[in-house]
Amino acid sequence: MNAWSNFKMSLRLLLRQWKSGQLWLLSLSIIVAVASATCIALISERLDSAILDRSAETLGGQLRLKSSTPIEDHWQKQADALGLNSAITLQFPTVVIAGEEMSLSALKAVGDHYPLAAKLEVAESADTSVGQIKNSGPQPGEVWLERRLFNLLNIKLDDPIELGESAFTVSGILLQESDRGGNFYTLSPRVMVNLSDIQSTGLIQPGSRVSWRLLLQGNAQSVAQFSDYAESQLADNQQLENLQDGNRGLARSLNRARSFLSLSALLALLLAGVATGMAARDFALKHYDTSALLRTMGLSRKQINQLFISQLFVLGAIASGIALIIGWSAHWLLVQLLVDVLPTKLPPAGIAPLVTGFVSGIAILLGFASPHFFRLGAVPPLRVLRRQLAPMPASSWLTYLSALLVLGGLFWWYSGDLTLTLIICGGGLISIWLLMQLFSWLIGVLAASSLLKNRGLNWRLASQQLARNKQQTAAQVLSFSLPMMIMLVVLQVRSGLLQDWQQSLPVDAPNQFALNIQRWQADDFAAAIAERNYQATPLYPMIPGRIIEVNSTPISEFSREGEQSKTYRDLMFGASELLPDGNEIVAGAWPPKDILQQLETSKSGSKDNTQTVESPLYQHQVSVAEGYADWLGLSIGDQLTLRASGIEFNATVSSLRKIDWGRMKPNFFLLFSPKLIEQLPVNMMTSFNVPEVTNATERAASEKAYSSLVRQFPTVTLLDISRILAQVTSMLQQVTLAVELLMVFVLLAALMVLLTALQSSRSDRARLGALLKTFGAPLSKVGQIFRTELVLLGLISGVLALLASQAVLWMLYQRIFEIEFQPQFIWWVISPIASVLLILISGQLVTRKALQTPPVNVLRQLG
Known part of the structure; x- marks a missing residue:
């Protein structure tokens, strides 16, 4: 048989198997893998383009x-000589x-x-x-x-x-x-x-x-040539900025978003790969007889391999083509959800993300499916007469190694970081092995416990069925509980953060900041605020300054890479006798004081009429924000040398404050006593709330009152942050919704793993069902046992996902969000129930045919 005849035969077999429904799980697994990879690749490329475009907009050009x-x-002559627009x-x-x-x-x-x-x-x-x-x-x-x-x-x-x-x-x-x-x-x-x-x-x-x-x-x-020219020409008062400097904050935010998207895609690829491997293994097992029959007709091992591998890659090409359309549609929907969050209209993507998705699908087939298909060529022809004969089992390490190499290559391709790839792959393998052993032990303990044995025949047989192949059951539990845990974390973080955000911003929260209030304006401005019935915070004195030395060490020696802007930038010094709202003393004592050390004696006047003048010398104290103290490694008792308005003075760190920046009220990194600040030329600042009104007449009156305030104090800078507050709430809602959409790919991949696992164990269930029916058990009793097994599987997965999600949430709230973690007990009910229902419904669909098959047919097929 030549290659073309072999290929045509593979297409006929593929069509027949598709009509019989043998390929739908394998096809869906490939579609989920390619669609998720394509979706994430499209968004990542557009985000990369957005970073460059937005940076150029922020700079005003490629260089500034x-x-x-x-x-x-x-400078202008050099730009003209290089053909640069300027x-x-x-x-x-x-x-x-x-x-x-x-x-x-x-x-x-x-x-x-x-x-x-x-x-x-x-x-x-x-x-x-x-x-x-x-x-x-x-x-x-x-x-x-x-x-x-x-x-x-x-x-x-x-x-x-x-x-x-x-x-x-x-x-x-x-x-x-x-x-x-x-x-x-x-x-x-x-x-x-x-x-x-x-x-x-x-x-x-x-x-x-x-x-x-x-x-x-x-x-x-x-642009590169001009940058090289500038290196030797820049003066001390000059700075050359490129696209990487143009918007570092935006780039960091979008890079984090892209990293999360890539991790989501890799998780979906991993689960879809596992599902593909399980479906390919099940497909191969079902075609041992076909392979043996073809061997008796004269086909060589090589031709058998070509026949089935051709089917695999034709199926992969068709499924990948469908997945590319689904992935592009999902990416478009995701962009629409984030249209108000993204910094600019995203540039269109090229063809590279589509290639990325397609190649990812082919790689999944090579790594996870092809090792099982190659075993078909090794089926001995004698299996036609003796069905117990099977091909020599392939080394499990070889199968796992091919999957690991593919996963490692995809991780490296997506992340671009070899070290990170090795850490994730190595750490992931160790974690999965440990979890598999733990789950296997738990399943064995559960099956042997008297709690289930005393529950009746249904529970006893169901637990024994799960414990019979503990490794396979553990794989099912792990593959389903992991994405369910992620979904629970996302859903609870979304509701928890929005609730915390709304609680921290009451209706009368400040939505206006007033800066540059002169001392002589302070009383009049406060009166004008009160006259309009605006709820305001106290007026705080403020003055720009900076730290010069810490414990006699120049501040320049404290700067580290990436933090220079924090240590060198101008700060706003503040002063207050009362601890500001939203501030909490975590170390030291409040308030900062000016302690009289001694009276400095000096003489003034003429030679014949001198006078002795005594000036008080104070030891000033300062309260430092906890975060800023961490940047500089400050602790209680440290000595600071500071400069403000050209005046240098010393201060001792007397307390550290934890600041709740989310309250939208004036806060300062450094707070002094009013006595010190009053000696310096300061401005005042405050924040206040302009109530939102919906009635047209009231809104017009409110706008008129606000405009009159602006005209009454033209030198005061008023910043309206009401739109920012609304935008932040909207961003939280949109971003979490987008995250949930991405998790759909992960959940679908997990569902594929679950279905293929149930499908691959269908022969075991059919054999158990046939034996039970042979011994006289009615069909309804067999169905009850199967449903009990699925309920146990769903309950174990749901409980483990719940416990893991609570641990992750606790770490996120305590370490990242820095807010108190309060368990939402409604999820303790929803999680196990949702898990049981999902696995029960899926399992019923897969095992329904096994229940309806006559026992004699099952026993005959099993030899």
Whole structure:
């Protein structure tokens, strides 16, 4: 028989077996594996593209040169020589004037070719919240303002404003500016003008604090060459940022999301692989007779292997094609669920994720299914006469090794980390072996216990059936309890976190922050808040400063990789006599004090009339946030040297505070006594709640009251975080819903393992049923025994999944979320019941035919 005839014969056999229903479990296992891999690969590729696109938008280009002095000409010449597109911007704080109104603003001047890679959205009508994407900045003589400034200055579009010595016409409302950045000065509302207008304003004078930026965009080679050029040219006041620096927070978040997606895909692939292997083993066992018959007709071992392996890969190709469609659809649904959470519209994916999914399916077939199919070629022809004859058993280690190599290769491909792959594969194998031994022991103990023996014949026979093949039963329990545990964790974390979030944010939780309140404004601002019946927190003094030394050691020696920004950035020092709401002292004593050490004596006056002046010297104390203390390794009694407003002073760490940042109230890393802070030029800050109203009349009155507050205190920066609070709640709901969708793949894979395990044990059940019916047991009694076995299997799996989920939840709540873990006892009821029902229904579908088969047929088939 030539190869083509062999292939045609394999197709005919495949069609016949498909019609008989022998291939549906194997097909479904392959579909679950390929669909999950395709879905995750599609999302991962689009997230990678989103990181690069968003980073370019955040930077304004592929490179950004920052400088505190004007950009020298040689930078521009080098960019032009390399064929890079470029744009220059500068920004600084200034006051904008409209008639008799004025406000502090963050002015940005943009040159030609801006916004380059940035996203600039401007509205030309006050009645719309959606603007147009602009490809250039304002025209000379025109200005774009952030919407907040329209209320602060009481102006509208086309009104004139003044910047320094020049007048401008307001021509647009600035809605979005992706390269704005996030620092203290950009909290002020934005004013954007054309770079050519800056000189006429006269705003830039010697000593002005101006930030210059050169944005660059081009091909990868030119960008790399410019980076190399910059290494030797950068001055101390200059910094070159690339796409990796552009949005590290976003990249970390999306990388975590991608890691979770990859782990979900690998878990689904693992379970689907196990199901594929079990289904292939069952398929091979059923075709020993067919193989033996073909051997008697003259087919060689090689031809038998080709015949069945061809069937396997044709089936794999068809199932994978269906799975690619399912995987793409699932990824599309997942993206729609996360549309408000993802940072930007995701770029389209290429063909590589589809190849990834297809290759993953083929790899699963090679690693888990092919070893069982190759055994068909070794079936002896004499099996036609003696059905007890079977092929020489393949080494179990060889079978497991092929599966391990495939899994290891897929792990490495998905993670890109060989060390992590070795750790996961090695640790996973050890964990699975230990769990299998533990489950086998538990099943043996349960079967031997008097608790089941005294329950009657049904329970005794069911427990003996489970204990007869403890390894197989343990594999079923493990494969089903693991994904069920994950589903329980996800569902309980979702409900628990949302409940904790809602409890920590009552109806009157602050949704506005007020910054830059001057001391002389504090009483008037507090009165204005009270007049409008806004619930407010106390006014806290605040001043920017930083730690210089810890125990006489420079702070620079405490910085570690990845943490430099934390130790060097400017902090906001605060002061309070009362412990702020949401703060808890975990070490030391509250409040921080100023302890009089001695009186410093100095002389002043003329030579003939000198006076002795005694100045008090205090030992200051400071209370440090627990997290910040951990960063620097601070403990009670440590000595800090600090600087604020050009003044250096020392302080002793007197207490450590645990802060609940979720309360949306003012908090500080360092808290001093008011006596110290009052000696320094400080501003005040507070937070308050503007009640949400639904009635149109009340809403108009509320907006009017808030607008009047803005106009009454134009120099106070008001930050509205109400939308952020709503967005966080929505994000939690959407992300957990998306996680649950991903877990569907895992649960389906686990269901495939369960069904194939039940299917593979159907011959044992059929033999038990035939023997029982031969001894006179009615069909109903046999059915009761089978159902009891399934109930026991479901109960064991459900209880183990429940116990494991509670342990995982406790660790998550205590170590990660840092909130009190409160068991939700409703799940203690739901988990075992759901597990029993799912396994019972699945098992009934699989074993129904075994019950209906006449005993004589079963006994004849068993020889």
